Structures are given as structure tokens and as C-alpha cells.
Amino acid sequence: MSTTITWFGHNCWSIDTAGKTILLDPFLDESPTAPVKAADVKADFILVSHGHFDHVADAVAVAKRTGATVLTNFEVGQWLGKKGVEAGKIVGMNPGGGTQQPFGHVKFTIAHHSSSMPDGSYGGVPGGFLLTLSDAKVYFACDTGLFLDMKLIGSGGLDLAVLPIGDLFTMGPEDSIDAIKFLDPKRVAPCHYNTWPPIAQDAAAWAERVRSHTAAEPVVLEPGGKISL
Numbered sequence: 145m146s147t148t149i150t151w152f153g154h155n156c157w158s159i160d161t162a163g164k165t166i167l168l169d170p171f172l173d174e175s176p177t178a179p180v181k182a183a184d185v186k187a188d189f190i191l192v193s194h195g196h197f198d199h200v201a202d203a204v205a206v207a208k209r210t211g212a213t214v215l216t217n218f219e220v221g222q223w224l225g226k227k228g229v230e231a232g233k234i235v236g237m238n239p240g241g242g243t244q245q246p247f248g249h250v251k252f253t254i255a256h257h258s259s260s261m262p263d264g265s266y267g268g269v270p271g272g273f274l275l276t277l278s279d280a281k282v283y284f285a286c287d288t289g290l291f292l293d294m295k296l297i298g299s300g301g302l303d304l305a306v307l308p309i310g311d312l313f314t315m316g317p318e319d320s321i322d323a324i325k326f327l328d329p330k331r332v333a334p335c336h337y338n339t340w341p342p343i344a345q346d347a348a349a350w351a352e353r354v355r356s357h358t359a360a361e362p363v364v365l366e367p368g369g370k371i372s373l
């Protein structure tokens with residue numbers, strides 16, 4: 145069974161695998177680059193990396209409409225519960241922890257970032273996601289700076305790594321090259337750039353650097369673009 149990953153701009157992705165749709169960091173209705181609206185996306189599961197608005201914005205609406213199960217950190221999970229997401233549909237995680245789900249294994253990995261909720265309440269510890277699917281291993285770094293432990297995350301082999309390259313709020317293009325060397329994925333896709341002017345980047349130039357400095361194949365998408373694994 146093949147896996148298809150669609151970029152909805154910023155750090156919002158839809159992963160179709162094993163007959164399920166997994167929506168990561170739903171930021172659609174107010175995203176300047178999202179090609180779809182929150183009312184139009186499918187979700188059996190929703191992954192939320194941390195509490196910032198540009199990651200959690202449409203999580204409540206999509207979770208309520210679809211009945212999707214939400215996997216996120218413990219505190220973001222509690223906040224979603226207070227906003228009306230059914231308690232039985234929330235899986236609260238913490239860094240290093242994993243959970244087996246119908247589509248594969250989900251591990252909540254460390255990230256160097258912050259995680260306050262849109263209303264200012266405590267959003268726990270931010271993270272990324274390491275997905276072990278039936279046919280592929282995929283790592284979404286989500287919002288983070290570079291860290292050496294990416295070597296551990298990549299040690300089991302990765303078919304795809306998804307890295308932020310916007311700089312300012314996350315690692316930028318230069319540190320992403322070191323991240324790719326640590327992770328050693330077969331393919332790498334950039335995200336969290338060109339959403340707004342402060343995180344504008346030249347993705348074609350980034351792809352050239354990836355080709356010349358690492359063994360990974362860069363995959364640069366436009367919002368709405370897909371990667372088949």
C-alpha cells in the first residue's frame with residue numbers, strides 16, 4: 145500500500161496511508177498559502193506539534209467535524225479538550241513517547257522551540273513526529289532549531305525528512321544542511337518558509353545546496369503538491 149503526502153503550505157501536511165488520512169498541524173483558513181479550507185479537508189487522525197496558532201489554528205474545527213483522533217503533547221491535548229474536542233479522541237504524548245495507531249507507529253520527538261497556546265495558556269513541550277508507516281519511515285521535524293540528536297532520529301533509516309527552512313522562528317537553510325547530514329534521509333522536503341515575508345527563502349537555491357552537500361534528494365513542492373513514497 146503506498147503513502148502519499150500532500151503539502152498544504154507552512155507546516156500543514158496531509159498523509160494518506162493504509163486507508164487513513166492524517167492531517168499534521170492544521171493551519172488553513174488563515175494561512176496565506178494554504179490551497180484548501182479547513183471545511184474541505186479529510187482527517188481520520190490529526191497530529192499537532194505544539195500550541196502556536198500557525199499549527200493549532202484549525203485543529204478544533206477539523207477534529208469536531210471529522211471525529212478524528214488527535215495526537216499531540218499532553219498540554220495541547222488538554223487545551224483541545226477544553227475547546228470541545230472529545231476526551232476519548234485525544235492522545236496526549238510527551239517527548240520520546242510513542243503509540244501504535246491503525247496506520248502505523250507515531251513517536252513524539254524533541255524539538256527546540258516554544259509552545260504557548262493562542263490564548264496564552266501553557267502549551268507544554270513542542271515536538272516533532274517520527275512516523276513508522278507500513279511502507280515508509282517519515283520524520284517531520286516541525287518547528288525546531290538544529291540539534292545533534294537528529295542523528296538518533298535518523299539512525300533507523302528515513303525515506304523522507306520534512307524540515308523547516310524559514311529561519312527566524314526555526315532553523316534556516318544553512319542549519320538544515322547539517323540536519324540532513326545528521327538524519328541521512330533518502331529524500332528531504334522543506335516547509336515553514338514563504339508563508340510571510342520574514343520567513344521568505346529561495347527553495348531552488350536550497351535544493352541546489354542539498355544536492356551538492358548531502359546524499360539526500362530534495363523535493364520542493366508548491367502548496368497542494370504531493371510526494372509519493
Ligand SMILES: [Zn+2]
Pocket residue numbers: 155196198199287313336
Ligand atoms: Zn510555526
